Amino acid sequence: MTNSIHEMIRASFKCEDMVKCVLGLKSLDIEAYKALLMHGPQTAEKLGEILNRERSTAYRSLQNLIACGIVYRETRSIESGGYYYEYVAIEPQEMKRMVKKNVDEWYNQMNELIEKMDDKVNALVTRLEDDEAKQK
Missing domain, CATH: 1.10.10.10 (Winged helix-like DNA-binding domain superfamily/Winged helix DNA-binding domain)
Structure with missing residues (x-):
């Protein structure tokens, strides 16, 4: 596995x-x-x-x-x-629906986290730029 x-x-x-x-x-x-x-x-x-x-x-x-x-x-x-x-x-078809539902929920959660990455990356870049400016 x-x-x-x-x-x-x-x-x-x-x-x-x-x-x-x-x-x-x-x-x-x-x-x-x-x-x-x-x-x-x-x-x-x-x-x-x-x-x-x-x-x-x-x-x-x-x-x-x-x-x-x-x-x-x-x-x-x-x-x-x-x-x-x-x-x-x-029944197998019900189990299949459960698995699909779990995968769909996981997919949606991962997409939300990916969207939040922009904010995190922008905050990090801003902080690095501020740190650079202070060092000059």
Whole structure:
């Protein structure tokens, strides 16, 4: 995975790399999301089995996916009493809309910062000119 936008532009990266970057996910998180899409709602324990990982590792990935909004959990009742959680992946098209929205928001924020650069550069130039004038 690349470490900067500059590297991403010049590298051969995949959709998964972009999603990981935009949503702040790890490779295992993407694997967990795909597994939920393929196998349907799962408990953390069952997802761990599918991913061939410990339940606690699957649970951490699920928490990452919930935090970014592409997975949610549903409470299921046990007939004999109690409950358990099943984790559900949102549809890929909805995830795509989320990623696009995040990219659009980031783009707008970066453009605003770029526009403010003129003021910062002008202030710096003025200060340098003032410093030069004082030295003469």
